[in-house]
Amino acid sequence: MPGDVILCVCGGGSGAHALAGLAVQKGVEVRVLTLFEDEAKKWNRVLQKEELTVIINENNRPPREVKAKPKMVTKDPEEAIPECDVIIFTVPASVHEIYFKAIAKHIGKRTLIVGLPGQAGFEFQCRDILGEKASLISIMSFETLPWECRLREFGKHVEIMGTKMYLSGSLIRGKSVTKPPLMTLQKFLGAQPMLRQSKHFLETIIMCYSFVHPVIFYGKWKDWDGKAVTEAPLFYHGIDEATAELLQKCSDECMAVAAAILEAAPTKANLSDVKDIHHWYMENYKNEITEADNLFHSITTNKAYEGLTHPMTESSVGVAPDFSSKYLTEDIPMGMVVFRGLAEVMEVPVPYTDMVIEWCQEKMGKEYLVGGKLTGKDIQSTRCPQRYGFTTLDAILTGEKST
Numbered sequence: 001m002p003g004d005v006i007l008c009v010c011g012g013g014s015g016a017h018a019l020a021g022l023a024v025q026k027g028v029e030v031r032v033l034t035l036f037e038d039e040a041k042k043w044n045r046v047l048q049k050e051e052l053t054v055i056i057n058e059n060n061r062p063p064r065e066v067k068a069k070p071k072m073v074t075k076d077p078e079e080a081i082p083e084c085d086v087i088i089f090t091v092p093a094s095v096h097e098i099y100f101k102a103i104a105k106h107i108g109k110r111t112l113i114v115g116l117p118g119q120a121g122f123e124f125q126c127r128d129i130l131g132e133k134a135s136l137i138s139i140m141s142f143e144t145l146p147w148e149c150r151l152r153e154f155g156k157h158v159e160i161m162g163t164k165m166y167l168s169g170s171l172i173r174g175k176s177v178t179k180p181p182l183m184t185l186q187k188f189l190g191a192q193p194m195l196r197q198s199k200h201f202l203e204t205i206i207m208c209y210s211f212v213h214p215v216i217f218y219g220k221w222k223d224w225d226g227k228a229v230t231e232a233p234l235f236y237h238g239i240d241e242a243t244a245e246l247l248q249k250c251s252d253e254c255m256a257v258a259a260a261i262l263e264a265a266p267t268k269a270n271l272s273d274v275k276d277i278h279h280w281y282m283e284n285y286k287n288e289i290t291e292a293d294n295l296f297h298s299i300t301t302n303k304a305y306e307g308l309t310h311p312m313t314e315s316s317v318g319v320a321p322d323f324s325s326k327y328l329t330e331d332i333p334m335g336m337v338v339f340r341g342l343a344e345v346m347e348v349p350v351p352y353t354d355m356v357i358e359w360c361q362e363k364m365g366k367e368y369l370v371g372g373k374l375t376g377k378d379i380q381s382t383r384c385p386q387r388y389g390f391t392t393l394d395a396i397l398t399g400e401k402s403t
């Protein structure tokens with residue numbers, strides 16, 4: 001099947017290079033659309049001389065090398081998008097809006113649009129910008145990238161350090177027929193990660209646990225005196241028990257919102273698979289966790305987190321927490337605030353989520369939550385449902401705006 005599929009990879013970073021290289025190797029016609037600065041020009045210059053090399057590191061096997069040449073690399077949506085069966089966004093969520101707006105009028109009604117990763121609110125933004133067309137196309141949103149990967153040399157060389165075992169994504173099937181979504185994507189990626197479809201798109205929004213990074217920031221720096229420190233503390237392995245308790249409380253709030261939605265719309269929003277964060281850790285990191293008896297140990301004995309430190313800024317006197325890190329700038333507006341929006345619609349109080357958002361927004365110099373409502377001046381830069389006029393559960397589920 002890949003031979004008769006046209007894929008457009010949107011982006012020009014590490015993930016876009018890895019995806020483009022792997023999909024070309026599977027026999028797919030790959031077009032790359034990158035709107036950023038002169039990335040398309042730079043990539044084309046390289047392609048004239050040599051193919052893209054993807055180095056794939058796999059457990060217990062020597063690294064593999066794949067060479068690939070995408071059919072087209074362009075910054076022109078009119079050239080890249082028409083005839084595409086699948087369009088995959090592989091850029092940070094803060095950039096999705098630029099891509100949606102640029103490609104909207106060129107998308108065919110049988111297209112599958114994929115956020116890899118999508119992050120919370122991907123579907124709301126897609127429906128808002130594409131309007132009527134959003135009900136025809138199919139939309140998938142995955143929880144993260146399939147790989148840990150780094151671009152070593154632009155257009156030339158990307159390295160995959162690790163590949164996930166499983167990857168969950170949600171599907172909103174459009175009215176028009178598309179190629180079988182999950183099967184098509186699986187063929188682009190190969191056997192691993194094994195793709196799984198979640199039962200409902202709200203499950204992916206709730207279970208991306210976007211509170212994890214902000215809560216760890218809060219736990220570490222809430223009493224910080226503002227003075228530089230000598231070194232970056234460990235991020236996951238450096239949490240204390242109080243931080244683990246706060247993570248649990250935020251997870252409990254996610255469960256409460258999921259339960260309220262399930263109760264209000266049992267046949268329309270199957271959220272029966274939404275899991276508590278401790279269970280999620282035990283399932284997803286079962287081979288990496290040494291002590292899984294509670295959430296604190298599941299994080300602090302998780303080998304996948306070894307050596308990872310807080311993002312810091314450097315100065316002549318030491319280092320300080322970097323509040324402009326994507327752990328906050330992505331996970332608050334494209335994560336916690338979106339979840340907070342769902343809670344507001346369901347009228348479920350989420351005081352711990354609020355406390356963390358309020359602290360983070362102050363550190364980021366932003367204003368989302370004001371007096372317990374999502375009415376802050378920066379709400380337009382988030383993807384909460386309210387921003388798009390989805391202010392009832394029905395509007396959230398159907399994509400038809402509340403009147």
Ligand code: NAI
Pocket residue numbers: 011012013014015016034035036037039090091092093095098116117144145147148149150151326
């Ligand atoms: P990246 O940081 O390599 O991507 C940067 C690319 O985004 C740029 O090359 C450009 O093409 C695009 N971009 C950035 N600012 C832009 C702007 N203002 N206008 C238009 N385009 C712009 O990101 P990467 O590594 O490819 O990751 C994509 C997503 O996957 C991110 O959300 C990242 O957090 C997530 N992720 C990445 C992992 C990795 O190992 N690389 C692992 C897990 C998740």
